[in-house]
Amino acid sequence: MTPEMKGFLLLSILKMLFVFTVVMVGVALLTLMERKVSAWMQNRIGPNRVGPGGLLQPAADGLKNILKEETFPSAANPVLFILAPALAFIPALLLSGVIPFAAPLPVDFDFTLPALGRFVHHGPMPMVVADVPVGFLFVIAISSLGVYGIALAGWSSNSKYSLLGGLRASAQLISYEVALGLSLIPVLLLTGDVSFSKIIAAQQEGLWLAFPLTVAFFVFLVSGFAETNRLPFDLPEAESELVAGYHSEYSAMKFSMFFIAEYANIVTVSAMVTTIFFGGWDIPFVAIGAAKPWALVTLAPGPVATLLSGIVFFAKLMFWIFFVMWIRWTLPRFRYDQLMALGWKFMMPVTLGYIMVVCVALYLAELAGVRQALLLHLALTGVSLACAVALFFVVDRGLIVSGSVARRARRVPRRPPPLTASS
Amino acid sequence: MAIGVKVLHRPESQVSYVRAALKGMALTFKHMFEKRVTMQYPEEKSTDGAHGMGAWSLTPRWRGTHRMLTDEQGRSKCVACGLCPQICPANCIKLVPGEDEEGNRYPLIYEIDEFRCVFCGYCQEVCPEEAIHVGVHYENAEYDRGRFVYDLERLSAQTHPVSSLWDPSDPRGE
Numbered sequence: 164m165t166p167e168m169k170g171f172l173l174l175s176i177l178k179m180l181f182v183f184t185v186v187m188v189g190v191a192l193l194t195l196m197e198r199k200v201s202a203w204m205q206n207r208i209g210p211n212r213v214g215p216g217g218l219l220q221p222a223a224d225g226l227k228n229i230l231k232e233e234t235f236p237s238a239a240n241p242v243l244f245i246l247a248p249a250l251a252f253i254p255a256l257l258l259s260g261v262i263p264f265a266a267p268l269p270v271d272f273d274f275t276l277p278a279l280g281r282f283v284h285h286g287p288m289p290m291v292v293a294d295v296p297v298g299f300l301f302v303i304a305i306s307s308l309g310v311y312g313i314a315l316a317g318w319s320s321n322s323k324y325s326l327l328g329g330l331r332a333s334a335q336l337i338s339y340e341v342a343l344g345l346s347l348i349p350v351l352l353l354t355g356d357v358s359f360s361k362i363i364a365a366q367q368e369g370l371w372l373a374f375p376l377t378v379a380f381f382v383f384l385v386s387g388f389a390e391t392n393r394l395p396f397d398l399p400e401a402e403s404e405l406v407a408g409y410h411s412e413y414s415a416m417k418f419s420m421f422f423i424a425e426y427a428n429i430v431t432v433s434a435m436v437t438t439i440f441f442g443g444w445d446i447p448f449v450a451i452g453a454a455k456p457w458a459l460v461t462l463a464p465g466p467v468a469t470l471l472s473g474i475v476f477f478a479k480l481m482f483w484i485f486f487v488m489w490i491r492w493t494l495p496r497f498r499y500d501q502l503m504a505l506g507w508k509f510m511m512p513v514t515l516g517y518i519m520v521v522c523v524a525l526y527l528a529e530l531a532g533v534r535q536a537l538l539l540h541l542a543l544t545g546v547s548l549a550c551a552v553a554l555f556f557v558v559d560r561g562l563i564v565s566g567s568v569a570r571r572a573r574r575v576p577r578r579p580p581p582l583t584a585s586s
Numbered sequence: 587m588a589i590g591v592k593v594l595h596r597p598e599s600q601v602s603y604v605r606a607a608l609k610g611m612a613l614t615f616k617h618m619f620e621k622r623v624t625m626q627y628p629e630e631k632s633t634d635g636a637h638g639m640g641a642w643s644l645t646p647r648w649r650g651t652h653r654m655l656t657d658e659q660g661r662s663k664c665v666a667c668g669l670c671p672q673i674c675p676a677n678c679i680k681l682v683p684g685e686d687e688e689g690n691r692y693p694l695i696y697e698i699d700e701f702r703c704v705f706c707g708y709c710q711e712v713c714p715e716e717a718i719h720v721g722v723h724y725e726n727a728e729y730d731r732g733r734f735v736y737d738l739e740r741l742s743a744q745t746h747p748v749s750s751l752w753d754p755s756d757p758r759g760e
Contacts (some may be wrong), residue, residue, distance in 0.1 A: 200618075204615075204618055208622050208624040320660070493614045
């Protein structure tokens, strides 16, 4: 092993430890945040008994979950029943490794350890565990694996409620995976790359992609909610109809694993929204290293820039996590047919149409000779905002999700069968 | 007191989900900064007057565990007339009357089984001496079932406020 590889390995291990710790502690604190946010929205106080302001509540919950009895249904499939929580948990955590959380940090060292030999690293270190060139394709691939955990949990429990939850989860994830993948195609068209670092770089040259690609952003956000099984898409859990859905039969730490997976998925989706549509660690009006059209301040790459961009990234991330909770405590759950209609009849055609709009706009820009990213993004913002307003405020009349009354009005009354002479 | 019923006229079709969702989100966000309604129970109590007669105090009509009122000499006001055990629908009052040298009747034994009591408040209504009352009180936990039979001494020692029973002929207590 060359000294350079050893240096890379050392830094990667350090980043892994950092990201893993932050995500696990963060997920624990998110359970507290969820309860606090829900309490505030209902004019309550929320947990405030354990520790200052209830800050130790997650620790108390964890301790309780470890000490609880592990129930094991006698009719359950033993291997899959135990495997399912892990299968839900691992993809959720795996994804935290590919999200860049700060500006690259120049790291230079060259030292020798007694038994391990020489470690060398020169140049900027990307602040991401694995800066995979396949970027969001990796995220889409791995996040889909999470459904195995849920579907297997539902099936292996050998309980009708669990099975229904698992079936719903698989149907829902397959449906929304389509819209999720399609909503990222405009990003690909505009930035020409799937890697997160390149997407962030493209956003630094122009605008945050939520502006030029408003409709894609909206579709991605909604599909993201569906992928995390959060309200208004929590049909796999649906406690009012399916007891607790796919994890009805789970208790103690195995149940906790599903919970951790859910919150880790929230973190991932929020991080994806932040990175792809809200500039990632990009600080508005501040250029770090590379040139930026409307920068007021320029920071040299270094610890200060990395720290500041990291703080900005976490602020954006927290906003989107809060947004997920905000939605959860506002909207009621969809009915199953509404869920399917939204996914297949609305989101997919809209995204396909939007891809065409973006293609045409980019082609026209090419013909007009618009080369500068900022100008292109501003022009696309106009087109997208027009699309979004048309879609959500003018055309949308019972189109996206309609209540049962609207369905009744639309239904064609069936004529009674004609009477025949013999009857 | 007439109860105002708020009737919501919801549009039944042609509704924009996005706009409705945004409206709902504005509402929940507004609620985040409103006054909290939680009462921190063991620290604050609805009978200790911290909230005044506000939203979280017990109504004065509340019928809780009993209290026997006493006169200036500290003796119970009860004259052992026997009306309360007579009217008690749960048959939870045990009264053994006694008589002193001057011919005044007093209770030798006066016990209320709070487990059998249905807290109807008839005993208070029927009492000619305004001696027995139902109380505005709700913390009654004990370690022993036997402790729920309150004797005269215990009933007299209670200090919590007593109920002002609801009078059907004067429904607003005027």
